[in-house]
Amino acid sequence: MATAASANKGVLACPECDLVIHIQSPAPGQWVRCPRCQYALVRHLPDDQLTPALALSALMLLPMALFLPYIGFEKNGLARNMSLPDAALELLHYHYPFLAMVILALVVILPQLYLFSVSWLTLSLRLQRPLPGALAMLRHLPLMQRWLMADVFAIAALVSLVKIIGMAKVQLLGGFWAFGAYALLLLIINNRIDTPLLWRRLAGPAPLPAGARQGISARTQGLIGCHCCGCVQTVQEGQACLRCGHRLHPRRPASLQQVWALLATAALLCFPAHLFPIMETTTLGHTMPSTIISGVILFWHHGDWPIALIIFTASVLIPFGKILSLGWLCYRARSPRPFDGHSTMRLYRVTEWIGRWSMIDVFVVAIVVALVQLGNLMNVVPGPAGLAFAAVVIVTMLAAQRFDTRLIWDQQQRLNHDLQRLQPGNSL
Numbered sequence: 462m463a464t465a466a467s468a469n470k471g472v473l474a475c476p477e478c479d480l481v482i483h484i485q486s487p488a489p490g491q492w493v494r495c496p497r498c499q500y501a502l503v504r505h506l507p508d509d510q511l512t513p514a515l516a517l518s519a520l521m522l523l524p525m526a527l528f529l530p531y532i533g534f535e536k537n538g539l540a541r542n543m544s545l546p547d548a549a550l551e552l553l554h555y556h557y558p559f560l561a562m563v564i565l566a567l568v569v570i571l572p573q574l575y576l577f578s579v580s581w582l583t584l585s586l587r588l589q590r591p592l593p594g595a596l597a598m599l600r601h602l603p604l605m606q607r608w609l610m611a612d613v614f615a616i617a618a619l620v621s622l623v624k625i626i627g628m629a630k631v632q633l634l635g636g637f638w639a640f641g642a643y644a645l646l647l648l649i650i651n652n653r654i655d656t657p658l659l660w661r662r663l664a665g666p667a668p669l670p671a672g673a674r675q676g677i678s679a680r681t682q683g684l685i686g687c688h689c690c691g692c693v694q695t696v697q698e699g700q701a702c703l704r705c706g707h708r709l710h711p712r713r714p715a716s717l718q719q720v721w722a723l724l725a726t727a728a729l730l731c732f733p734a735h736l737f738p739i740m741e742t743t744t745l746g747h748t749m750p751s752t753i754i755s756g757v758i759l760f761w762h763h764g765d766w767p768i769a770l771i772i773f774t775a776s777v778l779i780p781f782g783k784i785l786s787l788g789w790l791c792y793r794a795r796s797p798r799p800f801d802g803h804s805t806m807r808l809y810r811v812t813e814w815i816g817r818w819s820m821i822d823v824f825v826v827a828i829v830v831a832l833v834q835l836g837n838l839m840n841v842v843p844g845p846a847g848l849a850f851a852a853v854v855i856v857t858m859l860a861a862q863r864f865d866t867r868l869i870w871d872q873q874q875r876l877n878h879d880l881q882r883l884q885p886g887n888s889l
Contacts, residue, residue, distance in 0.1 A: 472484065472666075472673075472675070472693055473502070473657060473686065473690075473691030473692065473693060474678075474679040474684075474685075474686020474687070474691055474692075474693050475495040475497070475498060475500055475502065475686070475691075476500070476686070476688050476691060477495065477498050477500040477806065477866045477867065478495060478497050478498040478500065478678070478802075478806075478866065478867060478869075478870040479678040479679050479680055479686055479867045479870065479871075480495055480496070480497045480498070480676065480677070480678055480679075480870075481673060481674065481675050481676065481677060481678070481679050481682070481684070481686070481693055482495060482496070482502065482675060482676075483675050484502065484503055484657075491504065492504040496676075497802075497870070498802065498803070498806050498866075498870065499803065499806070500806075502657055502691075503655060503657050503658050504655055504658070509583070509586075509653070511653070512579065512583055512650060512653050512654070513579070513580055513583040513584070513587075515646050515649060515650050515653075516576045516579045516580045516583070516646075516650055517580065518646055519572075519576050519643050519646040519647055519650065520573070520576050520577070520580070522639050522640075522642055522643040522646070523569075523572075523573060523576075523643055525635065525636065525639035526545055526636050526639040526640035526643050527544065527545050527546060527569070527636070528544065528636070529544070529634065529635040529636035529639060530542040530543070530544055530634040530635065530636055531543050531544050531545050531547075531618075531634060531636035531637050531640070532618070532621075532622070532631060532632065532633060532634060532636075532637055532828070532832055533631065533632035533633075533634055534625065534629055534630070534631055534632075534832045534833060534835075535629055535630040535631075535632075536628060536629030536630070536835060536838065536839060537629075537838060539835045539836075539838055541832065541833075541834055541835060542634065543828070543831040543832045544636055545568075545569070545636055545640060546565075546569075547831040547832075548564055548568075548824070548827040548828055548830075548831045549561040549562075549564045549565045549827065550831070551827070551830050551831040551834070552564070552827055552830065552843060555830070555842055555843050557843055557847070557848060559848060559851075560823070560827070560843070560847060560848055560851055563823075563851055563855070564614075564823075564824065564827055566608075567608060567609070567610040567613075567614075567820070568610060568611055568614045568824075571605055571608050571609060572609050572611050572647055574605060575602070575605045575606070575609060575647075575651075576647070576650070578598040578599075578601075578602055578605070579602075579650060579654065581594070581595055581598055582595055582598060582599060582602075582659060582663070585663060586659075586662055586663070591663050591664070595663060596663065596664065596705065596706070599656065599659055599660065599663065599705075600689055600690075600705050600706070600707060602654065602656055602659075603656055603689075606651055606654070607813075607817075607858070607862065608817075608858075609647060609651060610817055610820055610824075611640070611643065611644040611647050611648075612644045612645075612647070612648050613817060613818055613820050613821055613824065614640075614644070614824045615640060615641050615644040616821060617820075617821045617822075617824030617825045617828060618637065618640075618824075618828055620768055620771060620772070620821060620825050621824075621825050621828040621829055621832070623760075623765055623768045624756075624760075624768070624825065624829060625829060625832065625833060628833070628839065629839075656690075657690070657691055660690040660691070660692075660704065660705065664690070664704050664705070665704075670684060670693060670694060670695050673693060678867075678870065678871075678874070679693055679711075680711045680712075680867075680871070681874075683695070685698065685709045685710070685711055687702040687704065687705060687707055687709060688707070688710075688713075689702065689705050689707035690702060690704050690705040690707065692704040692705070694709075696709060698710055698711060712865050712867055712868060712871075713863065713865040716863060716864060716865040716868065717791050717794060717795070717864075717865075717868070719860075719863045720787060720791055720860045720863050720864050721788075721791060723856050723857070723859055723860035723863065724784050724787055724788055724791075724857075724860055726856050727780070727784055727852075727853050727856040727857045727860065728784055730849050730850075730852050730853045730856065731780065731781070731784075731849075731853055733845065733846060733849040734753070734780075734846050734849035734850035734852075734853050735752065735753055735754060735777075735846070735850075736752070736846070737752070737844060737845045737846040737849065738750035738751055738752055738844035738845070738846055739751060739752060739753055739756070739822070739826055739843075739844045739846040739847050739850065740826050740829065740830065740841055740842065740843055740844050740847070741841070741842050741844055742833075742839070742840070742841050743839070743840045743841075743842075744838070744839050745837065745838065745839075746837065750844065751844075752846060753772070753776045753777065753822060753846065753850070754777070756772060757769045757772050757773045757776075757777075760772065771821070772821070772822060772825075775818050775819050775821045775822060776819060776821075776822040776850070779815055779816065779818060779819045780819050780850075780853050780854065780857060782812075783812055783815070783816050783819075783857045783861070784857060786808055786809075786811075786812040787812060787857070787860050787861060787864060789808070790805065790808065790809055790812075790864060790869070791864070793805050793869060793872070794868040794869055794871075794872055795872065796872060796876075797876075798876075799873075799876050799877075800873065800876075802869055802870060802873045805869055806866065806869065809861075809864070809866055809869075812861055813861040813862070816854065816857055816858050816861055817854070817858060819850075819853070819854045819857075820851070820854050822847075822850060823847055823850060823851045823854070826843055826847045827843075829841050830842060830843050
């Protein structure tokens with residue numbers, strides 16, 4: 462276990478550009494950022510007692526959010542209440558088990574595992590020793606953070622209200638408020654977690670290998686920076702990290718090939734996602750299918766242009782923009798022309814962060830289907846486009862995660878080196 466004095470010092474390789482950096486103790490409220498790519502590495506975090514309290518509060522709110530009625534719906538004397546699990550159960554009833562499992566995993570299961578992991582890790586810090594499984598939890602913590610979507614589901618619930626409030630009377634019940642508080646706490650906890658600092662406090666600071674120099678990429682020096690914990694070491698490719706056990710590679714194997722394959726898959730899935738109906742509404746025996754675009758147009762004609770803009774952005778602009786952006790980043794990683802690495806990294810970070818918000822439309826469909834089940838009077842069933850669109854979102858998120866940003870800086874370094882060789886006075 463690292464001492465408090467040593468926990469704020471150490472050496473790591475930036476996970477986004479591979480630069481070897483000596484970490485100094487940050488000032489209160491400040492971040493230590495990579496001097497090359499400006500990636501936020503470590504921030505000042507005193508003896509933290511608030512985070513475990515927030516995690517415990519969120520875990521206590523989750524049963525209330527799951528079992529209390531979420532939203533009430535009434536039309537012509539017929540009423541129905543839905544709970545949060547109904548959003549997945551109704552999809553399962555209509556033979557969409559993949560969508561049901563996606564919603565349960567992203568909204569309930571993964572956040573619960575994340576909160577338990579945070580509680581277990583903070584308990585390890587309190588006891589000043591890693592508890593059984595603590596380091597394994599810490600190794601998977603960044604992966605879980607990328608797939609937490611409780612806040613996206615909460616926003617989708619508000620969009621759903623606007624969508625159905627013109628059909629009938631809608632009432633927000635106890636589960637809605639409990640889940641909103643749960644999503645807010647989860648968001649606060651996620652912003653307070655500093656994974657590199659947890660590694661140093663639980664496993665000790667990473668020592669600088671003999672002969673290694675700061676301010677130079679690890680790969681240039683024949684070193685490997687662990688992409689999981691940042692530890693710089695001299696072990697061979699394919700071996701396990703000496704600190705966290707993660708399998709080491711100087712760069713992700715076949716990163717660009719995997720990204721291109723995932724982008725091609727996402728592009729093909731966009732056709733059924735936007736051409737097939739995402740849901741079908743039956744009113745008094747009359748069935749009206751609705752695609753993503755037709756739903757946007759309907760909101761716009763009814764004067765709900767803010768909701769139309771949100772859905773159009775989340776369901777059309779973001780997926781297609783993400784595919785184009787990742788394709789451009791793959792080109793940049795092999796571009797023969799000089800480029801600005803900082804602006805390229807900003808594009809990547811925005812692309813990675815914004816991608817999960819496309820799940821809003823999938824969550825809206827799940828909520829509306831779970832709520833509007835009034836027999837012959839009014840009934841909403843999911844369409845095949847929901848399955849295809851969920852696959853688009855997941856595949857593009859995987860593509861962003863498989864893209865190795867260190868390739869951008871490798872290419873820029875090669876281009877700068879070639880440019881220096883071509884300058885007058887330098888030998889070729």
